[in-house]
Amino acid sequence: MGAPLAEEGRDPGRVRRVLGEAFRSLSVRNFRLFAAGQVVSVAGTWMMIVAQDWLVLSLTGDSATALGTVTAAQFTPMLLLTLYGGRLADRYDKRRLLIVCNLVSGAYAFVLSLLLLAGALELWHIYVFALCLGTVNAVEVPTRMSFVSEMVGSELLPNASAFSAAYFNIARVAGPAVAGLLIATIGTGPVMALNAVSYLATVAGLRMMRTSELRRAARVGDRGGxxxxxxxxxxxxxxxxxxxxxxxxxxxxxxxxxxxxxxxxxxxxxxxxxxxxxxxxxxxxxxxxxxxxxxxxxxxxxxxxxxxxxxxxxxxxxxxxxxxxxxxxxxxxxxxxxxxxxxxxxxxxxxxxxxxxxxxxxxxxxxxxxxxxxxxxxxxxxxxxxxxxxxxxxxxxxxxxxxxxxxxxxxxxxxxxxxxx
Structure with missing residues (x-):
C-alpha cells in the first residue's frame, strides 16, 4: 500500500509543472537574455561594493566617515535625479537607454580599475566614481524596472519581477562571498576590472533582443514632464x-x-x-x-x-x-x-x-x-x-x-x- 503513495510523492510531472510555473517568464526569449545578463552584472556589482568598501577602509585607516561619504556620493544623485530619470525612460527607447547606461557604468569601473592597478588611485577618485555611478543609476533603475513590462507584458510581469528579485538576492549573498575570496587571492584591482567587464553581459543581452517582440507603450512626447x-x-x-x-x-x-x-x-x-x-x-x-x-x-x-x-x-x-x-x-x-x-x-x-x-x-x-x-x-x-x-x-x-x-x-x-x- 505504501508504494503508490511514495510514487505519487515523487511525481516528476508535478515537479515540472511547479518549476514551469515559477519560471514561466523565462519562456520569453527577450527576458531570458536580459535575466542572463543581469545575473552576471548584479553579481559583479556586489563584488565591486565589497572591493570598494575594503579599498576605502584600507586607504583611510578604517574611517567610517570616509565610507559614509562614498555611500552619500552614490545615493545623492539618485535622490536628486531619479524623477528626471523616469521622465527619460518614458520619453526614449528604454532598451537603447539601458545599453548606454551600462556602457557608461562599465567605462567608469574600468577607469577606476586602471587607476588602482597602476597604483595611482586616490580617495577622491573613489568619491568621483561613486558620484558618477549614482548619476547613471538615477536613470538606469527606473528604466530597468519599467522595461520589464515591455519584455514580458502585464500578465507575466509579476512573475518576471519576482524572478528578478530572486536572482538579485542570490547575487547579494554570492557576490560578497566570491569577492572576499578574490580580494584575498588576486587583489581589489582585478575585482574592479571584473565588475567593469560584467556590464557587457547586460549590453550583450540587450543587443541580442528581438525588438519586434517588445511591447512598447506610446511615448509621452515633449510635453509630458x-x-x-x-x-x-x-x-x-x-x-x-x-x-x-x-x-x-x-x-x-x-x-x-x-x-x-x-x-x-x-x-x-x-x-x-x-x-x-x-x-x-x-x-x-x-x-x-x-x-x-x-x-x-x-x-x-x-x-x-x-x-x-x-x-x-x-x-x-x-x-x-x-x-x-x-x-x-x-x-x-x-x-x-x-x-x-x-x-x-x-x-x-x-x-x-x-x-x-x-x-x-x-x-x-x-x-x-x-x-x-x-x-x-x-x-x-x-x-x-x-x-x-x-x-x-x-x-x-x-x-x-x-x-x-x-x-x-x-x-x-x-x-x-x-x-x-
Whole structure:
C-alpha cells in the first residue's frame, strides 16, 4: 500500500509543472537574455561594493566617515535625479537607454580599475566614481524596472519581477562571498576590472533582443514632464496608499544594515561567523519570498499589500524581543521573507496599476521613496538605538510598520469587482 503513495510523492510531472510555473517568464526569449545578463552584472556589482568598501577602509585607516561619504556620493544623485530619470525612460527607447547606461557604468569601473592597478588611485577618485555611478543609476533603475513590462507584458510581469528579485538576492549573498575570496587571492584591482567587464553581459543581452517582440507603450512626447507623473500618481489612491506604506516601512522598518550588526555584537556578543549567519538567514528568507511570489498572475489587492506590511511589522517586532540567538535566526528568516513579499506586492500593485505612458515616472517616484527613506531612517534608528539599546531599532521599527499596515488595511476600500490576488 505504501508504494503508490511514495510514487505519487515523487511525481516528476508535478515537479515540472511547479518549476514551469515559477519560471514561466523565462519562456520569453527577450527576458531570458536580459535575466542572463543581469545575473552576471548584479553579481559583479556586489563584488565591486565589497572591493570598494575594503579599498576605502584600507586607504583611510578604517574611517567610517570616509565610507559614509562614498555611500552619500552614490545615493545623492539618485535622490536628486531619479524623477528626471523616469521622465527619460518614458520619453526614449528604454532598451537603447539601458545599453548606454551600462556602457557608461562599465567605462567608469574600468577607469577606476586602471587607476588602482597602476597604483595611482586616490580617495577622491573613489568619491568621483561613486558620484558618477549614482548619476547613471538615477536613470538606469527606473528604466530597468519599467522595461520589464515591455519584455514580458502585464500578465507575466509579476512573475518576471519576482524572478528578478530572486536572482538579485542570490547575487547579494554570492557576490560578497566570491569577492572576499578574490580580494584575498588576486587583489581589489582585478575585482574592479571584473565588475567593469560584467556590464557587457547586460549590453550583450540587450543587443541580442528581438525588438519586434517588445511591447512598447506610446511615448509621452515633449510635453509630458515629471510633474505629469506626480499628478497621475496623486490622482490614484490605489497608487498613493502603497507608496505611503513603502515610505513608512522604508523609513522605520527596513534598516537591517544597521540593526543586525548592533544586535549581533551588543546583544549576543557574536563573532563575525555568527553575524554572517544572521545576514544569511535574512537573505535566505528574502530569496524564498521572491520565488514564492513567482506564482502571482495579476495585480495584488491593496489588502494583500497592507496584510504583508502588517505581517512584516509583527515579525520584526518579535525579532527585537527574541530571547536567544537561535530564536533570532529563525525570526530573521521569516522577517526576510515578509520584507520581500511586502516589497514585491507593493511594486506589483504600483507597476500594474499605473498607465504605461507614466510607468517610468511612477516607478522613479517609487524608487525615490524607497531609496530616500533608507538613509534618513538609518539616522533616526541610529539615534533611537543610541538611547534605548540595539533591540529598540527592531521592535520600534516593527511596531511602526505593523501600525502602518493596519491603518492601510482600514483605509483600503476594494472595489466590488476587484479580484484580490
Amino acid at each position: 515629471v510633474l505629469d507623473g506626480l499628478r497621475h500618481t496623486r490622482a490614484r489612491p490605489d497608487l498613493t496608499l502603497p507608496m505611503a506604506l513603502v515610505a513608512v516601512i522604508g523609513l522605520f522598518g527596513l534598516n537591517f544594515q544597521l540593526t543586525l550588526p548592533l544586535i549581533a555584537k551588543t546583544v549576543f556578543d557574536a563573532d563575525a561567523t555568527s553575524f554572517g549567519l544572521l545576514t544569511t538567514a535574512f537573505a535566505a528568507g528574502s530569496v524564498l519570498a521572491a520565488f514564492a511570489t513567482t506564482a502571482r498572475r495579476g495585480r495584488p489587492s491593496g489588502r494583500t499589500v497592507s496584510g504583508a506590511a502588517f505581517a512584516f511589522g509583527l515579525l520584526e517586532a518579535a525579532t527585537g524581543w527574541a530571547p536567544t540567538y537561535p530564536a533570532v535566526v529563525v525570526l530573521l528568516l521569516m522577517t526576510g521573507f515578509t520584507s520581500i513579499y511586502f516589497a514585491q506586492a507593493a511594486n506589483h500593485r504600483i507597476q500594474l496599476g499605473s498607465d504605461p505612458q507614466y510607468r517610468g515616472r511612477v516607478l522613479a517616484l517609487y524608487t525615490l521613496i524607497l531609496q530616500g527613506s533608507t538613509p534618513l531612517g538609518a539616522i533616526l534608528v541610529g539615534q533611537l538605538t543610541e538611547h534605548l539599546g540595539a533591540r529598540s531599532g527592531l521592535y520600534v521599527g516593527g511596531l511602526v510598520s505593523l501600525a502602518a499596515g493596519a491603518t492601510a488595511w482600514l483605509l483600503d476600500r476594494p472595489a466590488p469587482h476587484a479580484k484580490p490576488v
